[in-house]
Structures are given as structure tokens and as C-alpha cells.
Amino acid sequence: MMYQRVREYIRRYHMLDKEDRVIVGVSGGADSICLLFMLMKLKEELNLDVLAVHVHHGLRGEDADADAEYVRRICDEWGVGLRTFREDVRKLAGQSGLSLEEAGRDIRREIFLKVRGELGSGKIALAHHQNDNAETLIWNLCRGCGIRGLGGIAPVTGPWIRPLLYLKREEIESYLKNRGISYCTDETNLEDDYTRNRIRWHVIPYLEEQVNRQTVSHMSETMEQMRVLGEYIRQEVARYGAGCIRYEEDRAVLDKERFLQTPEALRPSVIHEMLCHAAGRRKDLETEHTRMLMELLDRQVGRQIHLPYGMCARRCYEGIELSAAGERPQSVGADGDAVCGAEDGTKEYPAVCRVFGRTGNRVIFPENPYTKWFDYDIIKNTVKIRHREPGDYITITKDGRTQKLKQYFINEKIPARQRDKIWLAADGKHIMWIVGYRQNQKYQITEKTRRILEIEFYGGQSDGGKYKGIDSGEGCCCKN
Incomplete structure (x- = not known):
């Protein structure tokens, strides 16, 4: 019964x-x-x-x-x-x-x-x-x-x-x-x-x-x-994580030497839990971000990568330092890789842009949440990748209703200390994309779109090739 x-x-x-x-x-x-x-x-x-x-x-x-x-x-x-x-x-x-x-x-x-x-x-x-x-x-x-x-x-x-x-x-x-x-x-x-x-x-x-x-x-x-197995793995991940990760007020530090004593099968999960703990959420923290952190362990001291929710990971002598956000990047090194604190003072640029023509009526949008498409032909200014500035606003509905960026942060309950560290794609004061949070409704691809601007954040090819040739300075992305 x-x-x-x-x-x-x-x-x-x-x-x-x-x-x-x-x-x-x-x-x-x-x-x-x-x-x-x-x-x-x-x-x-x-x-x-x-x-x-x-x-x-x-x-x-x-x-x-x-x-x-x-x-x-x-x-x-x-x-x-x-x-x-x-x-x-x-x-x-x-x-x-x-x-x-x-x-x-x-x-x-x-x-x-x-x-x-x-x-x-x-x-x-x-x-x-x-x-x-x-x-x-x-x-x-x-x-x-x-x-x-x-x-x-x-x-x-x-x-x-x-x-x-x-x-x-x-x-x-x-x-x-x-x-x-x-x-x-x-x-x-x-x-x-x-x-x-x-x-x-x-x-x-x-x-x-x-x-x-x-x-x-x-x-x-x-x-x-799988739930029973998952609970056992969760306990083991917590145990090994406690032995190699040190959490402080605004950062987490991974000890490489101790981390390498973790069974290989558990290492990605230990890294992922560190990411989720630092971000305070799990959504949009994917296998790709875990892989990027593990690859960072094999890079030279000073290298850094930028991650969702304004997080920055830096290769330090101890291992990896993961903070709420790193300093604002200005350019890329000669090899296109991320550089932070190096003698030449260069840093990683956080995004790659390209413009291409639309082909056919059907548009298949990228699945990566950190790659977005915009209607290039309606952009009025040079698109800049930057942090917030006074007067910034975003269009939040299809009928054109706008909202001040400050009010959006308040409504989303984003802590004040994080707001200056969130990356933005901006057309003048008009914010096209609050990276990791929201895309502007005005710049959406429609049946009238003829040229598409693609902006890709956080990553690229494993050899960093996609970062080559990006301008330094204020973040001139395109649209002269």
C-alpha cells in the first residue's frame, strides 16, 4: 500500500x-x-x-x-x-x-x-x-x-x-x-x-x-x-581541505606541498570547495575554473587568473592565494599569460573581444556563462572593460526601463566591499554586462542584428593565445 x-x-x-x-x-x-x-x-x-x-x-x-x-x-x-x-x-x-x-x-x-x-x-x-x-x-x-x-x-x-x-x-x-x-x-x-x-x-x-x-x-x-558515495567523498574532501587550506578574513591560501599529499581523485573537489567557500555560492563555479586553479599551481610565482564573482587567484610562494578580487589588470605579458607582481609590472587583461557578421537567421548562443554576445551596431562608444564609475546605469527590461548600477548592487545584496571589484563591459556610462551577474537587455541580439560583438571573460585557450593583441590602458575593446 x-x-x-x-x-x-x-x-x-x-x-x-x-x-x-x-x-x-x-x-x-x-x-x-x-x-x-x-x-x-x-x-x-x-x-x-x-x-x-x-x-x-x-x-x-x-x-x-x-x-x-x-x-x-x-x-x-x-x-x-x-x-x-x-x-x-x-x-x-x-x-x-x-x-x-x-x-x-x-x-x-x-x-x-x-x-x-x-x-x-x-x-x-x-x-x-x-x-x-x-x-x-x-x-x-x-x-x-x-x-x-x-x-x-x-x-x-x-x-x-x-x-x-x-x-x-x-x-x-x-x-x-x-x-x-x-x-x-x-x-x-x-x-x-x-x-x-x-x-x-x-x-x-x-x-x-x-x-x-x-x-x-x-x-x-x-x-x-551516488548520494551515499558523495557524502563519504564530501567528508574526505573536508578532511584533506582542512589540512591544506587556510581561510582568513578576505582570502584563502592553498599550501601546495600539503595539497599534493591529497589523493589525486580528491584534488579537484578540494579546489572546488575552496572556490565555493570564497565566493559564498556554488552557481556558475564550474570544472573549467577548478582546472584553471590547478594549472596555476604549475606556473611561476606572481601569475594570476580572474574568476567569477570578482575573485582573483595568484600564484604565491606557498601555493595559491585566492582573494575576493585582485588589483585591476592593465595589460598582458608578451606570452599572453597572466602576470601579477612581476618586475615588468604587467598584469593580465580580463577579456577578449571580437566582432563578426551574422550568418543566417538562426543564432546559436554560446553556452559558457562568461562569453556573451551583443548587438554591435547599436553601440555608441568604444566599449571598455572596467570597474564601476559614477553615473553608471543598466537597462533591465525589454521596454527600456533603466536602473542605476548602485541601486542594482543594493537590490542584489552585493556587499559594498565587492562592488568596486566587479568587472563591467561599458558603452560609455551604459553598462552592457555586469560580469557574473547580468546582461543589459538593450544590447540583446535581435532579428535586426547584423554584426555581433563577442566578449569572453576568464580563461581562453590553455596557452593564453586568445589574450594576445589586446590593448593596454583603460581597456579599449572595440568600436573606434
């Missing part, structure tokens, strides 16, 4: 204890309605305090209104407390440069945590299931991932619990149908607009039909094994 399976899964991962408060995300779809039903049954056994939270994203008009009303009715019928929030996800996506899917996920997370904070405690229950996990695994593999990504969605992450992760989507829908429990269907989940939807409706069905009917179950079992 499904309820017994869910109860056992909750017990196995210690998701709930007696008299726990549980905040349940309820969209009205089959997964969340099933989750709420299960928790209401479990409430009687554990004396749980259950509160439902519904987020209206303001995207689907009357359909979204109907979902919200359905959730209200079902909560009234089952005697569940409910809090409903209405948000403008489209507006948030436009302001932050996120997709609608990403913006919606961020808003829901913020709201769940807000409610938990107001209550003072509580577990946050989400309705992810096996199919969601299989989609996540495929998506992670396609984008490139490490051990953490191979573990998929975890049953428990801090206050977040996922009691249905052991079930398949068809099991959930069949369970509700057999008990006469209705649910809402979000038609946008049936469309191919999102990558996850294409994986859901095309990739997984193909694997199940043409490879193995138990594809989703086998993926789930593998991810569970």
Missing part, C-alpha cells in the same frame, strides 16, 4: 518526528495533492501541525486563479490551514535576468523560508518524485556535473523534505484516481518550451520504450548509491 511505503520512506530518512510542524507546498497538481493527502493521514499518527502554502505566479490568468481556488477548497474540506501568496514572476524574471522557471522556483523558495521563519521552526515538504529525479539526473549529465550532480535530488536537505521521492508519477496519479481525488493540470507542463519538459515528454519515454521499462527506477537506485 502506497501510504505504508511513504511512511517507511519518511522513517528511513528521519524526515519527521512527533508533533513536528510541516509546511507543505501545494500547487494543486497531482503530486502536491497526493503529498498533502499523505501528510494528513500521517498527522493522526504523529500529531503533526500541517500548514499548506500556495504560490500564485500570476502567469496563467484564469487557469491559475482556478488552481488557487481549488487548493482553497481542498484545504477547507480536509481541515488544513492555508496561506496563499500572489507574485509577479514575469516581472521578477525580467528584473533578475532569470527564466520564468528559475524565477518561479526562487520565489517559492523564498516564500517557504519566510513562512518557516515566521513560525519559528518547521519542515518544508515538497512533492518531488522519481520521475522528477530522473529528469534532474539527465539534465545534470547534459550540462556537466560532478558527484553531487549524479546524486540528483536528495530526500532531505536541511529543513526541506521530499516524502514522495520514492514514487513514480504514474503511481501517484493512479493512487488519486482510485480514491476519487481530483487535481489540477498545468497545461504549460505539457509544452516543449522548457528543457525539463522536453526531457520529461521525449527523452525519458524513449528510454523506457526503447531501452528499459525500469529506466526511472534504476536511475533512482543509482542516484541513491
Whole structure:
């Protein structure tokens, strides 16, 4: 019986204890309605305090209104407390440069945590299931991932619990149908607009039909094994990292001699954890950045590289010094490599630019988050790679709404000490790109674009060849 399976899964991962408060995300779809039903049954056994939270994203008009009303009715019928929030996800996506899917996920997370904070405690229950996990695994593999990504969605992450992760989507829908429990269907989940939807409706069905009917179950079992292995590796990485990395107020120092005593298989993970610790986040810190740091260990003292979020890594006598940001680079050495603190006083230039004509109607944008394309023909001034200056502003919406750069930093909660160290691509005072954060809406490629400016930050060819021939001084990039 499904309820017994869910109860056992909750017990196995210690998701709930007696008299726990549980905040349940309820969209009205089959997964969340099933989750709420299960928790209401479990409430009687554990004396749980259950509160439902519904987020209206303001995207689907009357359909979204109907979902919200359905959730209200079902909560009234089952005697569940409910809090409903209405948000403008489209507006948030436009302001932050996120997709609608990403913006919606961020808003829901913020709201769940807000409610938990107001209550003072509580577990946050989400309705992810096996199919969601299989989609996540495929998506992670396609984008490139490490051990953490191979573990998929975890049953428990801090206050977040996922009691249905052991079930398949068809099991959930069949369970509700057999008990006469209705649910809402979000038609946008049936469309191919999102990558996850294409994986859901095309990739997984193909694997199940043409490879193995138990594809989703086998993926789930593998991810569970990878999570166990990943936890062991995490502990070992922390142990070896503690022995070779010294964290100070505004920098981290890697001792090369001690680092080389770390098993080779763990070294990239030790480096990656140092990067994430220094940046205070994991997003956009990729294998390429780890590789760049490891290669820096074999370079001469004084060499430096620039990394996402304004970080700078410098080869020092001890090993590597990773700081929030290095001094402002002015030029490149003769070999195109990064030079910092050398006798000739040269430093690495942080970007490479090129202009090329558009060919054909279809544009395939670069996947590297530190390579961006801009409409070259609308640029008014010489593009400069620099740090912020008084009067800087950025266009944040397609209809032309602008925002002062200072206000953008405040809204994004970027610490004041970091703001002068963030790289910018600027057309006069008009900021085209806040590197590592946001691209200007005005300079986006459109059907009218004839010439494209490409700016590539942080890296290039392993021999530094892409840095050759860049002007020194204020950062004259192009557009004379």
C-alpha cells in the first residue's frame, strides 16, 4: 500500500518526528495533492501541525486563479490551514535576468523560508518524485556535473523534505484516481518550451520504450548509491581541505606541498570547495575554473587568473592565494599569460573581444556563462572593460526601463566591499554586462542584428593565445 511505503520512506530518512510542524507546498497538481493527502493521514499518527502554502505566479490568468481556488477548497474540506501568496514572476524574471522557471522556483523558495521563519521552526515538504529525479539526473549529465550532480535530488536537505521521492508519477496519479481525488493540470507542463519538459515528454519515454521499462527506477537506485558515495567523498574532501587550506578574513591560501599529499581523485573537489567557500555560492563555479586553479599551481610565482564573482587567484610562494578580487589588470605579458607582481609590472587583461557578421537567421548562443554576445551596431562608444564609475546605469527590461548600477548592487545584496571589484563591459556610462551577474537587455541580439560583438571573460585557450593583441590602458575593446 502506497501510504505504508511513504511512511517507511519518511522513517528511513528521519524526515519527521512527533508533533513536528510541516509546511507543505501545494500547487494543486497531482503530486502536491497526493503529498498533502499523505501528510494528513500521517498527522493522526504523529500529531503533526500541517500548514499548506500556495504560490500564485500570476502567469496563467484564469487557469491559475482556478488552481488557487481549488487548493482553497481542498484545504477547507480536509481541515488544513492555508496561506496563499500572489507574485509577479514575469516581472521578477525580467528584473533578475532569470527564466520564468528559475524565477518561479526562487520565489517559492523564498516564500517557504519566510513562512518557516515566521513560525519559528518547521519542515518544508515538497512533492518531488522519481520521475522528477530522473529528469534532474539527465539534465545534470547534459550540462556537466560532478558527484553531487549524479546524486540528483536528495530526500532531505536541511529543513526541506521530499516524502514522495520514492514514487513514480504514474503511481501517484493512479493512487488519486482510485480514491476519487481530483487535481489540477498545468497545461504549460505539457509544452516543449522548457528543457525539463522536453526531457520529461521525449527523452525519458524513449528510454523506457526503447531501452528499459525500469529506466526511472534504476536511475533512482543509482542516484541513491551516488548520494551515499558523495557524502563519504564530501567528508574526505573536508578532511584533506582542512589540512591544506587556510581561510582568513578576505582570502584563502592553498599550501601546495600539503595539497599534493591529497589523493589525486580528491584534488579537484578540494579546489572546488575552496572556490565555493570564497565566493559564498556554488552557481556558475564550474570544472573549467577548478582546472584553471590547478594549472596555476604549475606556473611561476606572481601569475594570476580572474574568476567569477570578482575573485582573483595568484600564484604565491606557498601555493595559491585566492582573494575576493585582485588589483585591476592593465595589460598582458608578451606570452599572453597572466602576470601579477612581476618586475615588468604587467598584469593580465580580463577579456577578449571580437566582432563578426551574422550568418543566417538562426543564432546559436554560446553556452559558457562568461562569453556573451551583443548587438554591435547599436553601440555608441568604444566599449571598455572596467570597474564601476559614477553615473553608471543598466537597462533591465525589454521596454527600456533603466536602473542605476548602485541601486542594482543594493537590490542584489552585493556587499559594498565587492562592488568596486566587479568587472563591467561599458558603452560609455551604459553598462552592457555586469560580469557574473547580468546582461543589459538593450544590447540583446535581435532579428535586426547584423554584426555581433563577442566578449569572453576568464580563461581562453590553455596557452593564453586568445589574450594576445589586446590593448593596454583603460581597456579599449572595440568600436573606434
